[in-house]
Amino acid sequence: MRSVELLYDDTRLSPHEAYARVRDFGRYPDLVDRVRSVTVHPAPPGSSVLSDWEVDFRNGVLAWSEEDVFDDRARSIVFRQTEGDFESFDGRWDVTAGPHGTAQVGFAATFDFGLPSLAGIIDPVAERVLRETIEHILRTLLGDEEPAENVRGRAA
DSSP states (O other), rough: OEEEEEEESSSSOOOHHHHHTTTOGGGHHHOOOOOOEEEEEEOOOOOOOOEEEEEEEEEEEEEEEEEEEEEEETEEEEEEEEESSSSSEEEEEEEEOOOGGEEEEEEEEEESSSGGGHHHHHHHHHHHEEEHHHHHHHHHTTTSOOOGEEEEEEEE
């Protein structure tokens, strides 16, 4: 199982503003070419939201559906794949207050394709693609014109 963790420091937005942008998954395809589509299915307030994703991966497309649990008070989103191309894929977004009330956006995810014989080939590529895609989403979504210096990450 592989994992990706990123922490993004935004000096212009409040945590509330940053969280509002992060939770708007439907905008992601407009921001990043690799994200082909995201369909968010409406749900009653306080219920989990279901979303369907298609993302370019190597010479194909990864597709999955996930359950998203939004905690607006804590400014966090927990997600887990319910079906799709991964054996398992889950993680979270957390938006917290940084220095001087600015936003820090954290992303953490673990995934497994369930193909042990190909894990050494596919997993590192998937980790890189996931990291690059999330970095690009964060920079674009939060309006950062600077290179990735605001994004810190760790792979495990």
